[in-house]
Amino acid sequence: MHKNVVLIPTYNEAESIGDLLAQLRNCAIDVLVIDDDSPDGTARVVTNLGLDYVKVINNGKKKGIGPAYVTAMGIAIAAGYEKIATMDADGSHLVSDLENLFVNSQDFDVVMGTRWMPAGLVSNWDPKRIYLSKFGTWYARICLALPYRDLTGGLRVYDAKKLEMLNLLRIRSNGYCFQIEMIKALHSLEVSIKEVPIHFIERREGVSKMSQNIVAEAFLRVTLWGFKRMLRFNADNAHYVK
Template identity: 40%
Template structure:
């Protein structure tokens, strides 16, 4: 299916043990944006999420399922889904969580913004954006992490760790997905950074992010701190590479 002015569009939704949420979120997305296809990428969920996804796909040609054999990280699931979407000829490829944190009813904001962008990020931290039901400690960790990313990498993106996004296919082709090694939550920062450094247009639009009410969160303080450590190593390596390139003789 297609969205007027943008071509064929698909939202990639990674899942692991989301049996309580997947049918609910897919139904909301199909109602909010009937012209947008859905690709569920399931990491062999033991709770039957993959079976529910197959049932949904059997009843709706706009829904497809990619079954993975292992749980290898959020980034790995997205890379798999993006590769399939590119092979299938989609013009716009998006990403969102399965747990309701990203509201399908707000996807229209991202679609509208893509008219003048190569990557649109649904941002919690631009004016008008917000976070609902997060403890103060987690909010401070997230805000602090994003500030750290901006300072370390020298980019202006306010919410580089956000996972509600739309990419043009040309953007994914330009940032060389085959060389992306990050598989966890650092993946979001990695792709935002690659987009910026290639001179492509990034826009952030405000969203209301709502903490899940059903099922177990995959994010924890330990996961967040490990992500920051990885960003530090990766960011310092990138900065060294930048300095090396600048010192090369013309």
């Protein structure tokens, strides 16, 4: 067992996952793939690769990345890992950026891969998705009074001891709103959070899981949290703490 782990949620990523796992071979980290019973057999593909640094768990029927990450973080904390990273399976996140985040994680509790800052890059993304992503972060920054420049990205490294302070079962977001909710929860604990520029590349294989429901969930949850914050300033700060 390595001292650090990267969690990779998958749903129908059979075409992408093998390449990513091969690239992670030389990173001296363990990999935990959390698959929601993908119809394309992603979990079977991973198992058949027989890589000793990779474990795959079948998390049952499709529930979204939020529940997948909550399950995986619980497993990773219980296993005693020091740093717990998160990463998409679709090739959008570079292994070199993950390594850079790990370097930065020596001095910070949370390191966030950030697209919308100097030296951050996005390649091949539809302008509509760029707009949606920037708007999502802008809206969440305002509603939640958070100072970060990319709240919806999935490439991050967390200190396990800080995650352990959270009652992860209180994180209820299903889609990418999970990424916002995690930072909202950790920011209220006053942990040290560092933003590091990354290069995000649109997936080449497979199909996006983005949907109107996922966008609507984020908009509604963030709006509700914003109203709660306005009505009673920081009233729910202790909500996520064990």
